[in-house]
Amino acid sequence: MNSLQCTKCSRWVENVGENAVKVTCSVCVLLAVGLPEEKKSYSPTGRPPGWHFMAEFVDKDGNVFHKGKEIKKLKGTLKPTKVLPPKKKIKRRSQDEIYLARHELKKAALKKAAKKQQDFLNHKINKG
Numbered sequence: 001m002n003s004l005q006c007t008k009c010s011r012w013v014e015n016v017g018e019n020a021v022k023v024t025c026s027v028c029v030l031l032a033v034g035l036p037e038e039k040k041s042y043s044p045t046g047r048p049p050g051w052h053f054m055a056e057f058v059d060k061d062g063n064v065f066h067k068g069k070e071i072k073k074l075k076g077t078l079k080p081t082k083v084l085p086p087k088k089k090i091k092r093r094s095q096d097e098i099y100l101a102r103h104e105l106k107k108a109a110l111k112k113a114a115k116k117q118q119d120f121l122n123h124k125i126n127k128g
């Protein structure tokens with residue numbers, strides 16, 4: 001991880017990407033976008049939790065972020081990342097259920113094999 005000086009106020013910004021050559025600190029970013037009138041702990045941005053940890057995230061306006069860092073030159077070049085609703089918890093199958101399912105599969109396979117053999121025999125008989 002690198003430290004770089006903010007291009008606007010020369011404040012040191014830590015943990016910038018290794019390939020980053022320019023960085024704008026959070027203060028300057030806030031100043032640029034204007035301070036929100038009231039600070040809310042949560043504002044619906046349409047971005048999934050942890051989007052800034054994603055290798056690539058494109059918001060609905062086409063802004064492209066690589067690990068939370070906006071890549072301005074890529075804006076509008078990519079499709080917005082689909083934000084999936086939180087996954088429902090999948091009920092784990094019990095050992096019994098898994099065993100039963102396997103058993104059913106086996107039974108079906110055996111049945112199929114038996115039918116095949118029967119067909120083969122019938123065919124032979126029919127043929128004379």
Ligand SMILES: [Zn+2]
Nearest residue numbers: 006009025028
């Ligand atoms: Zn700054």
